C-alpha cells in the first residue's frame with residue numbers, strides 16, 4: 001500500500017515537516033484529544049468493541065443521515081479494499097481496484113473529470129489533483145443508471161458539495177469517508193460508508209475492526225463541536241491554500257482540497273533528496289497513473305514558508 005509520509009525510526013514516528021501527507025492543518029482538535037486520553041485512562045482498550053451501534057449513531061448525527069445506511073471500517077482504505085473492480089478516471093487514488101480506466105482532461109490550470117461508463121469509482125475532491133466534480137454531474141450520472149462509488153475522504157475540509165443525501169434516492173451510490181484527514185488521526189483508523197450497499201460491504205469485513213479508543217472518542221464527542229470544527233477547518237484550508245498557490249513559484253493547478261498539485265521543472269525525486277536533508281518532504285506523484293516525475297503534491301499547512309524558501313533556493317541555485 002502506497003501513501004505519502006516518512007519512515008518511522010526505531011519504533012518512533014518521524015519528526016520532519018511532512019508535506020507529503022494531507023491532514024487537517026488545524027491538527028487534531030483538543031476536545032478529541034481529551035476524549036482519546038479519557039479512553040486510555042478508562043481502559044477502553046481492555047474491551048472488545050460491540051456492534052458499533054453508538055458509533056454509527058454519532059456518525060449519523062454528525063452528517064444528518066440515517067444510521068441504517070452507515071458502515072464502519074478500519075479506515076476508508078479497508079472499505080476500498082473490500083470493493084470489487086471499478087472504472088477509474090486517472091489520475092486517482094492508487095488503492096482503487098481498476099477494471100478499466102481513462103484520463104481526465106488536463107487544461108492549463110485544472111484537471112477536468114467527466115463521469116463515463118456504467119460503474120465508476122472516483123475521489124471528490126480528487127487525490128492527487130485537488131479538482132472537483134460538480135453535484136449536477138454526479139446526479140446526471142446516477143439518474144442515467146450509473147453505479148458510483150464516491151470517495152469523499154477529504155470532503156469535510158474541502159470546498160466540494162457532499163453527496164450523502166443522494167444515498168436515500170440512489171441505491172447505486174456508495175459514499176466512502178474517513179476521520180483520518182479531517183480530524184488528523186491517521187493512526188487511529190476509522191473510516192465509514194454511506195449508502196444501501198454499506199451492509200453488504202460490512203458483511204465482508206472482519207469483526208472488531210474499529211478499535212475501542214477511537215470508538216470511545218467518537219461515540220462520546222459532541223456532534224455540534226465536530227461540525228463547527230469542520231466549518232472552521234474548511235475556511236482555514238481555503239485561506240492557507242490560496243496564499244500558498246500565490247507564493248509558489250512553479251506551475252500549480254486549481255485546488256478545492258487541503259493539498260496542491262504542482263508541476264516542477266526538475267524531478268520531484270531529486271527535489272525530495274535535497275528537501276529531506278533540510279527536514280521537509282513533498283509527495284512525488286510519479287506513481288500516479290497519468291502523472292510523471294515532474295508532478296508533486298504539497299499539503300496545505302500554515303508552516304509552508306520554510307518549505308517554499310527551500311524550494312526557491314533549490315530551483316534557482318540547485319541547493
Ligand SMILES: Cc1ncc(COP(=O)(O)O)c(C=O)c1O
Pocket residue numbers: 003074075076077078093123127151153154177178179180186189190191
Ligand atoms: C482519496 C483517499 N481515500 C482514502 C484514503 C485512505 O484513508 P484512511 O486513512 O481512512 O484509510 C486516502 C489516504 O490517503 C485517500 O487519499
